[in-house]
Amino acid sequence: MAARIAEHLKADLLLYEKGVFEKAFRNYGAIVAVFATGIVVRDIAPLLDNKWSDPAVVVVDSNLNFAIPLLGGHHGANEIARKVSELGAVPVLTTATEVHGKPSVEGIADRLSCEIFNKESTVAVNCALLDQEIEVLEVKGPRIVVVDEDVSVLIRKRQETAGDGRRRQK
Known part of the structure; x- marks a missing residue:
């Protein structure tokens, strides 16, 4: 098996x-x-x-x-x-979000090719995602963003070009 x-x-x-x-x-x-x-x-x-x-x-x-x-x-x-x-x-x-058919911070980050910067925020945000729609905001820099601890911050993964010309995430 x-x-x-x-x-x-x-x-x-x-x-x-x-x-x-x-x-x-x-x-x-x-x-x-x-x-x-x-x-x-x-x-x-x-x-x-x-x-x-x-x-x-x-x-x-x-x-x-x-x-x-x-x-x-x-x-x-x-x-x-x-x-x-x-x-x-x-x-x-x-997992609660899966059981209820809701997105998770980790799933959203993966779908957007992002990394979660403040991982400790995911518990509160995932709990909130069970009860309400959570807006995903995209902020392009240069900017300064101040967030509460129950806000998950996602950072786009950098793209690199491999020696064979293909792009890969880092």
Whole structure:
């Protein structure tokens, strides 16, 4: 099952061995674990740092019934669970904005190719997005912008041109 999922996601396949989650946390931005949720929770718990640097983690049962974004739902895990659902698994999404069909700061930033400057603001803004429409303002500089702590500030990612002429984000 793991090989089938890895092929579908065009991802590397790591077989379980002692320390595999530590290796994956160091080297990958997302992990799909074909394990029982309890095993994954116990193995990754000592590795957790914060939602901005930890990889997205999705747990899939060995019968491909469910794909559960365990960590980093707004940081790729929800999207991975949806992709795994193409193989038949039910994506079990629990992030509040997803459950209610609302946008999230992280999703808006991704859609606009932006980085979140003041990450601590996202909790308050995501909560507000559940109850109301939040205006997205674009301010072109040079300007000085003063915001309250419950305002998320997004900064456009710089575009660079690679040696082959293709543009890439930095």
